[in-house]
Amino acid sequence: GDSVTQTEGLVTLTEGLPVKLNCTYQTAYSDVAFFWYVQHLNEAPKLLLRSSTDNKRTEHQGFHATLHKSSSSFHLQKSSVQLSDSALYFCASNYGNEKITFGAGTKLTIKP
Amino acid sequence: GPKVLQIPSHQIIDMGQMVTLNCDPVSNHLYFYWYKQILGQQMEFLVNFYNGKVMEKSKLFKDQFSVERPDGSYFTLKIQPTALEDSAVYFCASSYGTGDDEQYFGPGTRLTVL
Numbered sequence: 175g176d177s178v179t180q181t182e183g184l185v186t187l188t189e190g191l192p193v194k195l196n197c198t199y200q201t202a203y204s205d206v207a208f209f210w211y212v213q214h215l216n217e218a219p220k221l222l223l224r225s226s227t228d229n230k231r232t233e234h235q236g237f238h239a240t241l242h243k244s245s246s247s248f249h250l251q252k253s254s255v256q257l258s259d260s261a262l263y264f265c266a267s268n269y270g271n272e273k274i275t276f277g278a279g280t281k282l283t284i285k286p
Numbered sequence: 287g288p289k290v291l292q293i294p295s296h297q298i299i300d301m302g303q304m305v306t307l308n309c310d311p312v313s314n315h316l317y318f319y320w321y322k323q324i325l326g327q328q329m330e331f332l333v334n335f336y337n338g339k340v341m342e343k344s345k346l347f348k349d350q351f352s353v354e355r356p357d358g359s360y361f362t363l364k365i366q367p368t369a370l371e372d373s374a375v376y377f378c379a380s381s382y383g384t385g386d387d388e389q390y391f392g393p394g395t396r397l398t399v400l
Contacts, residue, residue: 207385219329226385
């Protein structure tokens with residue numbers, strides 16, 4: 175069935191270091207959109223990035239991701255993390271319909 | 287930016303009681319959703335709603351659950367009767383369209399069933 179997989183449950187980094195949060199997916203659909211949502215403690219999830227175009231880099235707030243259909247991936251990266259980046263990050267897809275399927279989430283903790 | 291409001295922010299009830307969660311979606315949005323998130327875990331889709339009808343629901347959307355949006359007011363999720371496993375944070379979302387249109391999420395209602 176359709177799924178979104180995030181391999182890291184917890185990531186702890188020192189401020190200023192780069193980060194890469196992995197997201198892979200499995201689907202039979204060809205026309206799908208992928209998202210990264212960020213959820214700070216006790217807040218609503220907010221859209222960080224989205225893409226439906228193969229091999230096109232999307233960027234927002236210092237984060238970037240590229241959808242690679244050849245490897246079924248949509249990894250999230252940032253070159254230098256900040257304390258305020260500490261949050262829960264969800265990779266998600268709409269799989270051609272209106273609902274969003276979320277990955278399990280990666281909790282990113284940034285230390286000074 | 288556009289905001290989705292949810293009322294109440296917290297609700298504590300006894301098992302077996304009825305509860306109604308309220309969502310005030312973005313004003314010009316046409317599609318409405320409910321998601322369930324157990325503490326620290328991923329959000330899971332419950333149901334979506336368009337033009338006065340449920341379009342799709344997941345296995346988590348039990349028979350005890352119902353949704354409606356009477357007269358374009360609040361989009362509601364009713365659980366009757368509640369069970370212990372219904373304890374979670376329930377997020378409402380809305381979008382103007384589908385596909386890769388952004389879904390805007392509310393701050394959630396934390397439901398505790400005792």
